[in-house]
Amino acid sequence: MEKKYIRNFSIIAHIDHGKSTIADRLMQHTKTVSDRELQEQMLDDMDLERERGITIKAHPVTMNYRSDADELYQINFIDTPGHVDFAYEVSRSLAACEGALLIIDAAQGVQAQTVANVNLAIKQGLEIIPVLNKIDLPAADPDMCYEQIEEILAIPREECILASAKSGLGIEDILEAIVERIPQPKDQETENEKLKALIVDSSYDPYRGVINYVRVMSSSIKPKDSIRMMATNKDYDVKEVGVFAPKMTPTDELAPGSVGYLIANIKDTAESKIGDTITSKQDPAKEPLEGFEEVLPMVYSGIYPIDTADYETLKYSMGKLQLNDPSFLYQAESSAALGFGFRCGFLGLLHMEIIQERLRREYNMDIIATYPSVIYHVYLKGNDKDMIPVDNPVHLPDPSTIDRIEEPVIEAGIMIPGDYIGAVMALIMDKRGICLGTAAVDERHVMLTAELPLHEIVIDFNDKLKSITRGYGSMNYKPNGYKAAPLVKLEMLVNQEPVDAFACIVHRDHAQSRGRRLAEKLKEVIPQQMFAIAIQGAIGGSIVARETISALRKNVTAKCYGGDISRKRKLLEKQKEGKKRMKQIGKVNIPQDAFVKILKASN
Amino acid sequence: MVNPYHSLYLHVPFCQNICDYCNLYSVVNNENSTRTSYLGLINSQLKDASNSLVNLQSIFVGGGTPSQLTIPEMKYFLKSVNDHVTLRGDYEFSVECNPSSITDDKLKLLRDSGVNRLSFGAQSTTRKTRSVLGRRTSKSQLDQALNSALNIGFENINIDLIYGVPGQEIEDWQYDLETALSYNLPHYSAYSLILEEDTVLAEKFSSVDDELAVDMYDLTAEMLSTKDLRRYEISNYSKPGKHCKHNYDIWKGKSYLGIGPAATSYDGEKRWSQIRDLEKWIAGHAPEIDEIPAKDRAGEVISFGFRTVDGWQKTELENICGLNTLTEFSDIFQDLIKSELIYEDNNSLKPTEQGLLFADSVAEAFIFI
Numbered sequence: 001m002e003k004k005y006i007r008n009f010s011i012i013a014h015i016d017h018g019k020s021t022i023a024d025r026l027m028q029h030t031k032t033v034s035d036r037e038l039q040e041q042m043l044d045d046m047d048l049e050r051e052r053g054i055t056i057k058a059h060p061v062t063m064n065y066r067s068d069a070d071e072l073y074q075i076n077f078i079d080t081p082g083h084v085d086f087a088y089e090v091s092r093s094l095a096a097c098e099g100a101l102l103i104i105d106a107a108q109g110v111q112a113q114t115v116a117n118v119n120l121a122i123k124q125g126l127e128i129i130p131v132l133n134k135i136d137l138p139a140a141d142p143d144m145c146y147e148q149i150e151e152i153l154a155i156p157r158e159e160c161i162l163a164s165a166k167s168g169l170g171i172e173d174i175l176e177a178i179v180e181r182i183p184q185p186k187d188q189e190t191e192n193e194k195l196k197a198l199i200v201d202s203s204y205d206p207y208r209g210v211i212n213y214v215r216v217m218s219s220s221i222k223p224k225d226s227i228r229m230m231a232t233n234k235d236y237d238v239k240e241v242g243v244f245a246p247k248m249t250p251t252d253e254l255a256p257g258s259v260g261y262l263i264a265n266i267k268d269t270a271e272s273k274i275g276d277t278i279t280s281k282q283d284p285a286k287e288p289l290e291g292f293e294e295v296l297p298m299v300y301s302g303i304y305p306i307d308t309a310d311y312e313t314l315k316y317s318m319g320k321l322q323l324n325d326p327s328f329l330y331q332a333e334s335s336a337a338l339g340f341g342f343r344c345g346f347l348g349l350l351h352m353e354i355i356q357e358r359l360r361r362e363y364n365m366d367i368i369a370t371y372p373s374v375i376y377h378v379y380l381k382g383n384d385k386d387m388i389p390v391d392n393p394v395h396l397p398d399p400s401t402i403d404r405i406e407e408p409v410i411e412a413g414i415m416i417p418g419d420y421i422g423a424v425m426a427l428i429m430d431k432r433g434i435c436l437g438t439a440a441v442d443e444r445h446v447m448l449t450a451e452l453p454l455h456e457i458v459i460d461f462n463d464k465l466k467s468i469t470r471g472y473g474s475m476n477y478k479p480n481g482y483k484a485a486p487l488v489k490l491e492m493l494v495n496q497e498p499v500d501a502f503a504c505i506v507h508r509d510h511a512q513s514r515g516r517r518l519a520e521k522l523k524e525v526i527p528q529q530m531f532a533i534a535i536q537g538a539i540g541g542s543i544v545a546r547e548t549i550s551a552l553r554k555n556v557t558a559k560c561y562g563g564d565i566s567r568k569r570k571l572l573e574k575q576k577e578g579k580k581r582m583k584q585i586g587k588v589n590i591p592q593d594a595f596v597k598i599l600k601a602s603n
Numbered sequence: 604m605v606n607p608y609h610s611l612y613l614h615v616p617f618c619q620n621i622c623d624y625c626n627l628y629s630v631v632n633n634e635n636s637t638r639t640s641y642l643g644l645i646n647s648q649l650k651d652a653s654n655s656l657v658n659l660q661s662i663f664v665g666g667g668t669p670s671q672l673t674i675p676e677m678k679y680f681l682k683s684v685n686d687h688v689t690l691r692g693d694y695e696f697s698v699e700c701n702p703s704s705i706t707d708d709k710l711k712l713l714r715d716s717g718v719n720r721l722s723f724g725a726q727s728t729t730r731k732t733r734s735v736l737g738r739r740t741s742k743s744q745l746d747q748a749l750n751s752a753l754n755i756g757f758e759n760i761n762i763d764l765i766y767g768v769p770g771q772e773i774e775d776w777q778y779d780l781e782t783a784l785s786y787n788l789p790h791y792s793a794y795s796l797i798l799e800e801d802t803v804l805a806e807k808f809s810s811v812d813d814e815l816a817v818d819m820y821d822l823t824a825e826m827l828s829t830k831d832l833r834r835y836e837i838s839n840y841s842k843p844g845k846h847c848k849h850n851y852d853i854w855k856g857k858s859y860l861g862i863g864p865a866a867t868s869y870d871g872e873k874r875w876s877q878i879r880d881l882e883k884w885i886a887g888h889a890p891e892i893d894e895i896p897a898k899d900r901a902g903e904v905i906s907f908g909f910r911t912v913d914g915w916q917k918t919e920l921e922n923i924c925g926l927n928t929l930t931e932f933s934d935i936f937q938d939l940i941k942s943e944l945i946y947e948d949n950n951s952l953k954p955t956e957q958g959l960l961f962a963d964s965v966a967e968a969f970i971f972i
Contacts, residue, residue: 530942530961553817554960558795558838560910562612562853563627563867566874566893569903569970572963576970 013103021165062243076259096215099182106140111474185257195219226281236264297345302370304341317363515545614863623737626799628865661849681716702748767816789845856904902969914953
C-alpha cells in the first residue's frame with residue numbers, strides 16, 4: 001500500500017463517551033469484522049477492561065476502506081486508554097498517528113481528561129476530528145458542546161461530525177473525514193531511505209515471544225529481514241509481520257507509514273523497549289526516532305502473596321505482567337508482618353487496582369496489597385543537600401533526625417458544572433489543596449485549577465469528586481514538584497508491637513482520625529484471643545487512638561466423649577494449621593484475611 | 604489370649620424424634636425387621652468379642668434412645684450382654700433413658716438385668732428452653748420417671764442439662780438448676796450448648812453467647828457445690844465417689860469396645876468407628892480405622908485427661924501409650940504452666956479454672972503438625 005492510501009489515527013474520549021462502540025461500528029462498516037463476529041466492544045481483550053469500560057492497552061487495528069471517490073485505503077486505528085492514569089500510553093499511541101478522533105458525549109460535553117489529551121495531540125501536530133456522539137439522546141446538547149469545543153479547544157464548530165454509534169448515524173462521515181482530513185504519513189526529514197520503525201507497544205506470547213506493535217516511519221519490514229534495536233544494539237531476524245484485523249493476520253511486509261506487528265524471536269521484553277527504534281542490521285540508520293519520555297510511577301504499594309510459598313510464582317507473574325506493561329515496576333522487599341513480597345510502582349490508583357486485579361484473575365494469585373504511598377523527599381537535620389526518597393513508610397528515618405518532609409504535589413484541572421463550585425472548593429480544602437484559579441468554559445461549566453498533594457489524589461479524591469458532582473465533574477492532573485508539609489508516620493500497634501503493614505505517612509491533622517478508623521477496623525477483624533489485646537495508633541511516642549479487644553471467655557467443647565475424639569482431633573488439626581498460616585505479632589495471631597480486610601477498607 | 608477391654612459401649616440408634624440440637628446418630632423411621640436385624644447383630648458381635656469382654660469395669664448403653672426399645676427388644680438386648688460379657692465386682696452398668704419412653708416395667712427389667720446406673724436426658728425443666736431445643740419431654744414426665752427410678756431402687760442416677768441456649772436468661776438457668784437439685788441426685792451433667800453442624804439449631808442460630816455461657820458455667824459450679832456436688836470434668840458434677848466411671852476411664856485413655864452403628868472403639872493403639880448408617884452397618888460395612896502414631900495418640904490421651912479436674916498424676920504421665928511423656932512433652936507442659944492453663948499440685952499436673960474453660964487450647968498444644 002502506498003503511503004498516500006494509509007491513514008493512522010487514534011481516538012480520544014472520556015470513559016463512557018462511546019469510544020469502543022464507535023470503533024466497533026467502524027470495523028463493522030469496513031467489514032473488518034462480520035456482524036456475526038462483532039462481539040460487543042471488540043477491542044477490549046481483557047475482561048477487566050470490558051468490566052470497567054476502559055481500555056488500558058493500546059491495541060492497533062487495521063481496516064480497509066473504499067472511499068466515496070472509490071479509492072482503497074488502509075486505515076490503522078491505534079486505541080488509547082481513557083483514564084487519567086494512562087496519559088503515558090495516550091502519548092505513545094499519538095506518536096504513531098497523524099490524526100485523532102475526538103469523541104464527545106453530546107449530553108455530557110467535554111471533560112477535563114479529554115482536554116488534556118487533545119492538547120497533547122495538538123502539540124504533536126495531529127489533525128483533530130471532533131465527533132459528537134450519542135446525538136440521538138434526548139439529553140444531547142450540541143450547542144453546549146460546540147461552545148466548549150470552540151472555547152476550550154479552539155476548534156471551529158463546523159468541523160464537528162454528529163454521530164450515534166448506537167444507530168450507526170455518522171459512521172460513514174467519520175470514515176470519509178479520516179481519509180479526507182487526516183494527512184498521509186509524512187516522510188522522514190533525514191535518512192528517509194533507511195528503515196526506521198517505532199516500537200509503540202508490545203505484548204508477550206508464551207510460544208512466540210515478544211510481539212512488538214510498530215509504526216514504520218521509513219522503508220519497510222519483511223519476514224527474514226535482519227533488524228537491529230537501536231537502544232539495546234541487539235540484532236534479530238524477523239519471523240513474521242502482519243496487521244491486526246482485528247485478530248493477528250500475517251502480511252508480506254509492513255510498508256512505510258503503516259502500523260502492524262512484528263515477531264522476531266525476542267524472548268525478553270527488556271530487549272525490546274517501547275519507544276525504541278527498529279532499523280536494518282545491514283543498513284542501519286544513524287539517528288533513532290524521538291522516543292518516549294520514560295514515565296515514573298507515582299504511586300507505590302507493597303504486594304505480598306497470602307501464602308508465603310507463592311512468592312516465586314508471584315515474582316514470575318509480575319514479570320509476565322511487566323512484559324505487557326512496562327510502566328509497572330516491582331522490586332523485592334520484606335515485611336515483618338507480611339513476609340516476602342514486592343514494592344510496586346504504579347502510574348496511579350486505577351493502574352494499581354488493575355494490576356492487582358490482573359494478578360488475581362489472570363494469574364490466580366492470592367495477594368494482599370498495602371496502603372498506597374507516594375515518594376516523599378526527606379531531608380535530615382543539618383544536611384540540606386542529601387535528599388532521601390521514601391516510598392515505604394517503614395523506611396522513614398527516626399522523626400527526631402528529620403528536618404522536613406516534602407511531598408509530591410500536582411496541578412489539577414477540574415471541570416465541573418458551575419452549581420457545584422462551592423462543594424468542590426470545600427473538597428479541595430479538605431484534601432489540603434489550594435485553588436489556583438477558575439475559568440468559565442461555557443455558560444454552565446467551570447474549569448478549576450488547583451494544587452493538591454498527590455497522596456490525597458491517590459486515595460479517594462476522584463471518587464469524592466464524582467459523588468459530589470453527581471458524576472458530572474472530571475479531572476486531570478500533572479506533577480507539579482514537591483512541597484514541604486507537616487507529615488508524620490502513623491503506626492499501628494497490636495499489644496505494643498508495631499505492625500509494619502499498617503504504617504502510613506499522613507498529614508499531622510489527619511493522623512488521629514485515620515488512627516481511630518484503623519483501630520476500629522482492626523478491632524473488628526482480629527479474633528478474640530485468650531487475653532485482651534490493645535490496639536493503638538501512635539505517632540512517635542504518643543498514642544492517638546486506642547481500642548481493646550476483650551479476652552475470649554472460653555475455648556472448650558462442652559461435650560466430649562469417646563465417640564468425639566477422632567472428629568475433635570481433625571478439627572483441632574485444622575485450627576492449628578490455620579494458626580500456622582496466621583501472622584504472629586508478639587503473642588497475637590492475626591489471620592491473613594484481617595490484613596486484606598483492613599488494607600481494603602483503608603484504601 | 605486377647606487383651607481384654609476395659610469397658611464396653613453399646614449404641615442404640617433409635618429415637619422417637621430427633622431433637623434440634625442433637626447430632627448423635629439415630630433414626631426415627633424403622634421397620635420391625637430392621638430392629639430385629641440390629642438386635643441380632645449386636646448379639647453376634649458381642650458373642651464374637653466375648654473373649655475380650657471379660658471382667659469389664661463398665662458398660663454404657665447410649666443412643667439414640669435405649670429406653671425406646673420395647674420390653675421384648677430390651678430383654679433380648681440385655682440378655683445378649685449378660686450372655687457374653689463378664690463384669691468385675693465394682694462394675695458400673697449405665698443406660699441412657701428418655702423420661703418419655705421409660706416405664707416402670709422397663710426400669711424393673713433394667714434393674715433385674717444388672718443395670719446399676721441411669722442417665723436421663725432432661726436438658727431443661729423450662730418450657731421456653733425446651734422448645735428452642737426441640738425437646739418434647741415434659742417436666743411432669745421427668746418427675747414421674749425419676750420417682751419411678753428411685754422407687755424401683757436405682758440410686759446412681761444422672762440427669763443431663765443444657766445451658767447457653769438462645770433466649771435462655773441466667774435466671775432461667777438458675778431455675779433449671781434449682782429444680783434439678785431438688786431431685787437430690789448424686790450426678791449431674793451440664794453442657795454448654797454446642798451448635799453442631801447439620802442440626803436444626805445450627806441452621807437457626809449462628810452463635811451462642813459465650814459471655815453468658817461462662818456466667819452460667821460458674822453459676823452451675825456454685826449452686827451444685829452447696830449440695831456437695833463437685834465439678835470433676837468440664838461438664839460433669841458428682842457427689843464423692845459417684846462420678847461416671849465409664850466416661851472417666853475413657854478420658855484417661857482406657858480401652859473400650861464400641862458396638863452398634865456410629866460406635867467408636869479404642870484398643871490402646873488404634874481407634875475405629877462403625878459407619879453412621881444403620882442399614883449399612885447391618886450389611887456389614889467395614890469400620891473406619893484411625894491409626895495414629897504413638898506420639899499423637901499420647902497427646903490426644905493427655906489432652907483428654909486434662910478435661911478432668913484432677914488431671915494427671917506425674918507417674919501416670921511417665922507411661923502414656925508407651926512414652927514417657929513427662930520428659931518427652933515437658934516443653935509443652937512448661938508452656939501450659941506459663942500460660943496458666945495447667946498447674947502443678949503435689950505430684951500431679953491439673954488444669955486451672957482457665958485451663959478447663961480453654962480445654963481446646965490445651966488440646967491444641969498436643970497436636971503435632
